[in-house]
Amino acid sequence: MQVPAPLDAMVQAIRRDADVISARQMGRALAEDLGFSRPDQALVATAISELARNIVVYADHGEIELTTLQQGDRQGIRIIARDHGPGIADLERALCDGFSTGNSLGLGLPGTRRIMDEFDIRSPPGEGVTIIAVKWQLR
Amino acid sequence: MTVTVPILRQGSALIASIQEDLCDSDILNLQSRILEDVIRYRANAVIVDVSAIGILDSFGTKTLIEIAHSVKLRGAKMIIVGIQPDVAISMVLLGLTLKDIPTALDLDHGLALIGET
Amino acid sequence: MREVISSSLSDSEGKPEFDQDLVDAMRWFDLSDHDRALTSELGDIADDVGERIIEAFYTHLLADETASRHFRDDAHIAQVKKGQMRYFRELINADLDSSYIADRRRIGSIHERTGVTPTLYIGAYAFYLNKLANVVLDRMEDDPAKAFSMVLSLFKIAHFDMALALETYADTREEAIKARERELSELPTPVLQLRPGLLLIPVVGTLDSYRARALTIQLLEGIQEHRARAVVLDITGVAAVDSAVANHLIQTMAAARLMGAQPVLTGLSAEVAQSLVKVGVTAEALSTAGDLQRGIELAEHLLGE
Numbered sequence: 403m404q405v406p407a408p409l410d411a412m413v414q415a416i417r418r419d420a421d422v423i424s425a426r427q428m429g430r431a432l433a434e435d436l437g438f439s440r441p442d443q444a445l446v447a448t449a450i451s452e453l454a455r456n457i458v459v460y461a462d463h464g465e466i467e468l469t470t471l472q473q474g475d476r477q478g479i480r481i482i483a484r485d486h487g488p489g490i491a492d493l494e495r496a497l498c499d500g501f502s503t504g505n506s507l508g509l510g511l512p513g514t515r516r517i518m519d520e521f522d523i524r525s526p527p528g529e530g531v532t533i534i535a536v537k538w539q540l541r
Numbered sequence: 542m543t544v545t546v547p548i549l550r551q552g553s554a555l556i557a558s559i560q561e562d563l564c565d566s567d568i569l570n571l572q573s574r575i576l577e578d579v580i581r582y583r584a585n586a587v588i589v590d591v592s593a594i595g596i597l598d599s600f601g602t603k604t605l606i607e608i609a610h611s612v613k614l615r616g617a618k619m620i621i622v623g624i625q626p627d628v629a630i631s632m633v634l635l636g637l638t639l640k641d642i643p644t645a646l647d648l649d650h651g652l653a654l655i656g657e658t
Numbered sequence: 659m660r661e662v663i664s665s666s667l668s669d670s671e672g673k674p675e676f677d678q679d680l681v682d683a684m685r686w687f688d689l690s691d692h693d694r695a696l697t698s699e700l701g702d703i704a705d706d707v708g709e710r711i712i713e714a715f716y717t718h719l720l721a722d723e724t725a726s727r728h729f730r731d732d733a734h735i736a737q738v739k740k741g742q743m744r745y746f747r748e749l750i751n752a753d754l755d756s757s758y759i760a761d762r763r764r765i766g767s768i769h770e771r772t773g774v775t776p777t778l779y780i781g782a783y784a785f786y787l788n789k790l791a792n793v794v795l796d797r798m799e800d801d802p803a804k805a806f807s808m809v810l811s812l813f814k815i816a817h818f819d820m821a822l823a824l825e826t827y828a829d830t831r832e833e834a835i836k837a838r839e840r841e842l843s844e845l846p847t848p849v850l851q852l853r854p855g856l857l858l859i860p861v862v863g864t865l866d867s868y869r870a871r872a873l874t875i876q877l878l879e880g881i882q883e884h885r886a887r888a889v890v891l892d893i894t895g896v897a898a899v900d901s902a903v904a905n906h907l908i909q910t911m912a913a914a915r916l917m918g919a920q921p922v923l924t925g926l927s928a929e930v931a932q933s934l935v936k937v938g939v940t941a942e943a944l945s946t947a948g949d950l951q952r953g954i955e956l957a958e959h960l961l962g963e
Contacts, residue, residue, distance in 0.1 A: 419564040419565050419566050420564050422564060422565070423563075423564050426562075426596065430595065430596075440626075440627045441626070441627040441631065441871075441874075441875065443627070444595065444596055444628055444630065444631040445630075445631050445634065448596045448598050448631045448635060451598040451600075452598055452599060452635075455598070458565075499636060510599045510600075513634075513635035513637070514635075516635065516636065517631065517634045517635055540868075540871070622918065624916045625882075625917075626875065626878035626879055626881075628916075629914075629916040629917050630874060630875075630909075630913050633909045633912045633913045633916070634909065638916075639916060644915065644916055644917065644918040645887075645918035646881065646885055646917060646918040646919070647885075650885070650918055
């Protein structure tokens with residue numbers, strides 16, 4: 403799936419460990435600017451951290467893109483994590499708690515899906531992985 | 542940019558105070574240094590202070606659990622102190638727990654827990 | 659259909675000129691100007707016998723113990739009778755426009771508040787219609803077909819009227835319930851320090867997800883503020899705990915534990931205990947105590963006191 407990059411998007415290239423920190427700090431700052439509660443700021447940052455790390459571990463490089471969404475009188479943050487790595491063969495299993503092909507707890511993807519309001523993952527063969535996750539502000 | 546977490550000694554305890562967000566390699570580095578110091582100083586307790594950390598994701602949590610288990614295998618115990626309210630909420634929602642690792646509100650409580658006050 | 663009627667009602671109050679929803683509602687009841695014209699002709703008969711019907715109705719009403727309880731004294735009865743005359747008179751020839759609807763709704767909500775039940779209301783209506791229809795058919799013996807269609811038109815308007823009243827009943831009641839829920843959910847949950855290091859949080863009322871979230875933050879910040887090492891969360895006063903709320907309570911306690919405070923849950927009813935089991939909670943994973951007293955004792959024990 404091709405996702406058009408909106409003009410106001412912030413993009414952080416993910417190549418190394420340190421980029422994971424930059425991306426999640428960018429996310430926390432955005433959540434704070436939008437007036438997200440402190441727990442929700444932490445959730446946004448945590449989701450970005452999980453998604454960015456997956457890129458480093460499984461795909462070598464990719465990017466995290468953050469966009470502000472507006473729906474009625476509430477705002478949201480959309481996180482798009484994109485890579486061109488080997489992709490995920492079995493999406494369903496990847497979303498199960500405790501499943502991991504790497505060296506992890508296997509809670510990254512299922513956990514991220516739990517803490518976000520919307521979550522979509524695509525991995526067409528040969529095109530890497532695109533994950534779109536949205537967190538809405540609580541009213 | 543590499544962050545080296547200072548590890549202090551207080552009595553027979555080691556105190557690692559994480560001052561800022563760590564990347565994965567910094568955490569792995571901390572892991573090996575704590576284990577080395579536990580052996581070198583024959584420490585019987587380790588306190589990891591995470592009060593300055595804004596998030597603890599699955600990797601950070603997994604590594605802390607590993608450190609605690611290795612410390613335990615060395616005959617010492619480890620306590621994690623200073624998990625902030627929003628960090629705690631994120632961890633729980635993410636499905637992360639610290640299993641049987643003792644926790645305390647802050648360094649003072651942690652020291653009290655190991656009898657080092 | 660409900661949407662059409664209720665939205666026509668709420669919209670109508672603001673803009674009396676033209677109202678598409680009102681037009682739709684009238685179409686649903688098959689109400690036309692023709693009906694209105696027919697019933698207007700009933701005006702004379704209604705004026706003539708209206709008072710008598712109402713008198714008969716009150717004899718009927720005051721014989722009923724439940725119904726008669728609504729009246730304080732004779733003056734009150736006289737006043738209500740007058741209102742009722744007007745109410746039925748408008749049924750015959752008032753314009754079925756927005757202000758009519760607003761007025762019917764106003765009366766409906768007064769009925770709801772003063773405890774006039776739908777049974778009482780519709781019963782009164784049926785009594786009046788039945789009596790009036792009989793008089794109409796009697797007096798128009800020479801043109802029974804016309805008399806019959808007049809009565810049918812009147813019945814249509816009466817049903818339209820009753821629908822308005824019932825919608826109002828439902829809306830008023832719904833609002834009252836919502837207001838009560840809002841009140842309860844806005845009740846701040848106190849964080850009490852029983853002694854240094856030991857907090858008690860008595861949760862009272864309804865726990866919706868919004869309030870449960872607020873509770874979590876209050877509890878965790880309370881732990882920090884009071885430097886607590888044990889927290890007793892007492893849910894004796896919680897009306898209902900569904901699996902979502904049960905899950906939330908468990909998460910809150912897990913978060914408290916991460917912050918270094920021993921959580922104890924007390925006041926679980928049999929139902930709540932079942933909800934907890936349903937979300938996969940076992941007694942080992944959670945410190946619980948049957949009642950508050952034992953919960954506090956358990957917390958003190960966990961504190962090593």
